[in-house]
Amino acid sequence: MMRRILALLFVLAMSAPLTASAQELLKPAARQGFYIGGGLRQALLTATDDDIGNLGLFLGGGFTLRFGQVVNDLLGVGLAINNTGGSNDEWAGGFGALSLEMQLTPLPGEDFAVRGAIGVGGGGVTRSDPELETDDEPSGAFGAFYTLGVSYELFPWYEAEKYETGGFAFTGFLEGFFFPGGDLVTGGVMLGLEVTYWFGFQKNRLELPPDAAFVED
Amino acid sequence: MKRIALVSLALSLAPVAALAQAVPEPPPEDAPITKLPKIKQFVEAIYPADALRDRIAAQVVLQIDLSAEGTVEDVIVVSSSTAAETLSATTAAALGVVRxxxxxxxxxxxxxxxxxxxxxxxxxxxxxxxxxxxxPFTYNFSLPPPPLPPPPPVGTATVAEPGPGIVNLSGTLRERGTRTLVVGAVVTVFRNEGEEASGFESVTNDEGRFEFFDLQPGEWKVLAEAPGYYPLRTAETVVVNQATDVTYYIEKGSYNPYEIVVEATRVKKEVNRRTLTAAEIVRVPGTLGDPVQVVENLPGVARSGGGQIIVRGSGPGDTGVYVDGVEIPIIYHFGGLKSVLPADVIESIDFYPGNFSVKYGRATGGIFDGHIRRLKPDQVHGAVDVSLLDASLFLEAPIGEDAAIAVAGRRSYIGNVISAVTPDDANIALVNAPVYYDYHLLANWRPSAKHELRGYFLGSDATFELLFENPAEFSTQVQSSNLSLGTSFQRGTVEYNYTPNSKMRNKLLGAVGHDKAEFRFGEQFRFLLDFFSFQVRNAFDWEMEDWLTVTFGLDYLSTLADVEVLAPFPPREGEPVGNTDVRETLFTRVEGQWTHNIAPYVEAVMEFGDLQLVPGVRFDYFQDTDSFSVDPRIVARYALTKEWTAKAGVGIVHQAPQPGETDPVFGNPNISLIRGVQYSVGAEWQPLDYIKVDGTLFYKDLYDLVVRVPAPLNLDNIGVGRVYGLELFLEHKFHENFRGWLTYTLNRAERRDAPGQPYRLFDFDQTHIVALVASYILPENWELGLRWRIVSGNPYTPFIDAVYNDALDQYDPVSGPVNSGRLPLFHQLDLRVDKSWVFDYWKLTAYLSLINSYNRGNTEGFQYSFDYSQRTPIQGLPIFPILGVRGEF
Structure with missing residues (x-):
């Protein structure tokens, strides 16, 4: 049977830019694909115990581990592990949390994000001076854990001209958190810096000029 | 013979200037093209007859001006040449191309x-x-290749002899992760040759195969594209006199777990039947992927919190639980955490909250029927799931072309986790950590369209043992310190389906089962059960006329039981806990007790235009109570419009007393059947294929309920009950990456324990039951899901006073009116996130389920002080994360 041949479908996809040299494909954003990051934070928090009342302001710090993926222009999903501790003249305390994290990128292609998380946390406070302990010390805290904040990624080594995505980024963030852990309720703000590695997109998910399309990832 | 499409084309790399903008607010002239045009509708050119006769091939190079709407504005002929010019002389000759x-x-x-x-x-x-x-656009007119040479002998090197029309690059295209063949994909090979480029194109056939002839040696770029898949770009090197065969795996844009093959939509014959597929079940947040727990999110089902199915105000034992029509004794492993049916072995579940077919009986509540997978593997498939709770395995394989077999198993280790975190100084020590496991064997054989044989074996086992360091802390009446519980059962089922023609179908099913249960509390109490069951079901469907299909059926169940019980009289529905004197124990032993239950039934499905009537009648004989019952039932459905359907049903149901209630020591051997009359009326509205709204008003009368009476009768059929309410169900089937449902049940369930007494609330009367279940599939194989439930608290009987009991040295509570209190409102949000990674041969999914995400402290009961003057709430499960991974191939 005779075959009539279609040509060219892939010419459209694979050929050079269709218009004059100024008309090029959009360069992909760096903030793509999977990410894994970690960093340190400063925290200012307060805690309130059901029986004792407010325990004052705590100053402290902690670390964060985060991993996940940006799934489209707007949204990223991942997990975050937080550990934060602090103290004041009378009390010392801390908590850890495992959270489901989501990031919204209000300006697609930009490196600014709003991020929030919901998860489970546990922790507690103790007297800074054990000799002052009484029978009615605050109990441990366990419960839901919430964060909401903003972040900005700086990609110092990103070269858009290579149609590559991802790479190392420095991530600065400011977050508020709320941890209603039963009898002990904690909340505060955290300011920190993380180092994040973005794995980027595989090239078969990008529209690329032919000289970049068949370059191995 | 494999289908081959061969393309020769010319790549024009010359840039094309943008035309004048014809749209409002055009982008700047130098704005980059961000999306390339693609062919939406291809029109095949007519091959000139003379050229075909003379075997002339050609190539026409064009320039096309496309409008902003994608239509062709103008076609300019750039050049015309022969295809042979872009092919080697050998290939041109092989194709019979004449310049x-x-x-x-x-x-x-x-x-x-x-x-x-x-x-x-x-x-x-x-x-x-x-x-x-x-x-630029090049249209090639090529002649078909000459017949292919015979393939090389099996087992020899795939070296093609030089000559015309030799396949020297071929391959198979499969889907990443599932290894499914990809049909109809376009595979293109091309490369630049000087200023021009040459390329060939092949479309994968039904076996996912593509082939190229006489490619010149050297490196070729390969592009594989199929709708819904990411393009695959790679390169292959063609070597002289060597055929290259490759397998490519291309990744789907989205691996949708709800993408199921719908063989046929089952005609609805019931007022309410909710069918959920395994894929829908697995990812409902908060249910741990359990097929049975999902039922609790359907209309008409109360929240039990303890592994029970409570339907439209009926007791937990009043709902029939079947697996492909075979009754099973236990649907949940202890604690209600997981059912005995892992999702891997389930194809779908049917749930009927009332007015069910006469093929089901011996139940006055609802019906749960889980359908085992019909195995249809084209190759070996398997899955391993490991979570914080348990681990499971599923493996299926074809046996020839007509048969398949599968095995599955699951074992828990949550008990070990509990044991590890139990403080050393706790009053309770886990001697044997709670463990459950189940194992399954499935087999199908379909030698022809008329005959099908299926087999299923299910085994389940659960045990745990506790040691109380100081049992008196719990009750001064407790004398033992050791508590152990073990349950196990097995069911073996064989089903034979015979379909002699399109009008008749017969389903014969036989099942044998063995159940064992052992509960001991030291020497103080024990409950030992050893139980065999034999079940035979047959259903013969006969389409007598276009408008009439009749089913004749038989449902036979017999049991052989050995039972030994040493225990106090157990508290019954409506009786407050805390009043039982556990020292007053009773003893009974039954050995070799046979019971037989047989039920013939007949049901007709009659279609009169838009009206469907389903009358049926079932005759039951219960040997345990030596009783006959006749259950006539009818359901009517009327299609008011294409979108609207009205429906109604009424039917009588009978049920035997619960096991033990006819025992002469613990019960009354003279009690008889429990009877119910179920009514429902409602409407369905389906404005879109994927949107369905269902509203049903229901009413149920219950008669001859077994209630406690003074000894020596112990129990008698003098109770009655009534249940009425409204069920609303809004369902969004999977569409645009979203699926979910919202249900609301308004419900009132009442009981009257003796003539002349007022009605009281049923133990599980929950006035308002709201459940929202939703899942959204994000790109990159992420899925987010939530379940949010708001449910009225259960009624409870408050203690209003307490009296000191000298003999027992304890306070005995004084109860207020039965079920006159109500626990606080229950609400809980469960979240779930799934992420899948797709590899060539398999798929890995990680999931996090966050149960009770905002850590609501729901009150499930009260714990009282020793003198009942104070109480503290007993709260349900706090926030609880479950992590797991699942690998499938």
Whole structure:
């Protein structure tokens, strides 16, 4: 049977830019694909115990581990592990949390994000001076854990001209958190810096000029 | 013979200037093209008859001006040449291409321009705005290749002999993760040759195969594209005199777990039947992927919190639980955490909250029927799931072309986790950590369209043992310190389906089962059960007329039981806990007790235009109570419009007393059947294929309920009950990556324990039951899901006073009116996130389920002080994360 041949479908996809040299494909954003990051934070928090009342302001710090993926222009999903501790003249305390994290990128292609998380946390406070302990010390805290904040990624080594995505980024963030852990309720703000590695997109998910399309990832 | 499409084309790399903008607010002239145009509708050119006769091939190079709408504005002939010019002489000769110096003479140009002018394209875009562009387009007219040479002998090297029409690059295209063959994909090989480029194209056939002839040696770029898949780009090196066979795996844009093959939509014959597929079940947040727990999110089902199914105000034991029509004794492993049916072995579940078919009986509540997978593997498939709770395995394989077999198993280790975190100084020590496991064997054999044989074996086992360091802390009446519980059962089922013609179908099913239960509390109490069951079901469907289908059926169940019980009289529904004197124990032993239950039934499905009537009658004989019952039932459905259906049903149901209630020591051997009359009326509205709204008003009368009476009768059939309410169900089937449902049940369930007494609330009367279940599939194989429930608290009987009991040295509570209190409102949000990674041969999914995400402290009961003057709430499960991974191949 005779075959009539279609040509060219892939010419459209694979050929050079269709218009004059100024008309090029959009360069992909760096903030793509999977990410894994970690960093340190400063925290200012307060805690309130059901029986004792407010325990004052705590100053402290902690670390964060985060991993996940940006799934489209707007949204990223991942997990975050937080550990934060602090103290004041009378009390010392801390908590850890495992959270489901989501990031919204209000300006697609930009490196600014709003991020929030919901998860489970546990922790507690103790007297800074054990000799002052009484029978009615605050109990441990366990419960839901919430964060909401903003972040900005700086990609110092990103070269858009290579149609590559991802790479190392420095991530600065400011977050508020709320941890209603039963009898002990904690909340505060955290300011920190993380180092994040973005794995980027595989090239078969990008529209690329032919000289970049068949370059191995 | 494999289907081959061979393409020769010319790549034009010359840039094309953008045309004048014809759309409002055009992007700047130098705005980059952000989206290339693509062919939307291809029009095939007519091969000039003379050229075909004379075996003339040709190539016509065109320029097409596309509008911003994607239509062809103008076609310009750039050049015409023969295809042979871009092919090697060998290949050209192999294809029988004859060079032509004047393409137009043969009619190629007019044919190509006519065809191209009729094509439509997806327009190009610049900065998101459609823009007109000019593109190069080459239309090749090639002759079919000559017949392929015979394949090389099996087992020899795949070296192709030089000669015309030799396949020297071929392959198979499969889907990543599932290894499913990809049919209809376009595979293109091309490379630059000087200023021009040559390329060939092949479309994968039904076996996912593609082939190329006589490619010149060297490196070729390969592009594989299929709708819904990411393109695959790679390169292959063609070597002289060597055939290369490859397998490519291309990744789907989205692996949708709800993408199921719908064989046929089952005609609805019931007022309410909710069918959920395994894929829908697995990812409902908060249910741990359990098929039975999902039922609790359907209308008409109360929240039990303890592994019970409570339907429309009926007791937990009043709902029939079946697996493909076979009754099973226990649907949940202890604690209600997981059912005995892992999702891997389930194809779907049917749930009927009332007015069910006469093929089901011996139940006055609802019906749960889980359907075992019909195995249809084309190759070996398997899955391993490991979570914080348990681990499971599933493996299926074809046996020839007509048969398949599968095994599955699951074992928990949550008990070990509990044991590890139990403080050393706790009053309770886990001697044997709670453990459950189940194991399954499935088999199918379908030698012809008329005959099908299926087998299923299910085994389940659960045990745990506790040691109380100081049992008196719990109750001064407790004398033992050791508590152990073990349950196990097995069911073996064989089903034979015979379909002699399109009008008749017979289903014969036989099942044998063995159940064992052992509960001991030291020497103080024990409950030992050893139980065999034999079940035979047959259903013969006969389409007598176009409008009439009749089912004749038989449902036979017999049991052989050995039972030994040493225990106090157990508290019954409506009786407050805390009043039982556990020192007053009773003892009974039953050995070798046979019971037989047989039920013939007949049901007709009658279609009168838009009206469907389903009358049926079931005759039951219960040997345990030596009782006959007749259950007539009818359901009517009327299609008011294409979107609206009215429905109604009424039916009588009977049920035997619960096991033990006819025992002469613990019960009354003279009690009889429990009877119910179920009514429902409602309407369904389906404005869109994927949107369905269902509203049903229901009413149920219960008669001859077994209630406690003074000894020596112990129990008698003097109770009655009534249940009424409204069920609303809004379902969004999977569409645009979203699926979910919202249910609301308004319900009132009452009981009257003796004539002349007022009605009281049923233990599980929950006035308002709201459940929202939703899942959204995000790109990159992420899925987010939530379940949010708001449910009225259960009624409870408050203690209003307490009296000191000298003999027992304890306070005995004084109860207020039965079920006159109500626990606080229950609400809980469960979240779930799934992420899948797709590899060539398998798929890995990680999931996090966050149960009770905002850590609501729901009150499930009260714990009282020793003198009942104070109480503290007993709260349900706090926030609880479950992590797991699942690998499938």
């Amino acid at each position: 032509s110096s004047s393409v137009a003479d043969w009619g190629f140009v007019s044919s190509a321009t006519t065809a191209v002018a009729q094509m439509t394209f997806e327009p190009a875009e610049a900065g998101g705005v459609p823009v007109p562009v000019r593109i």
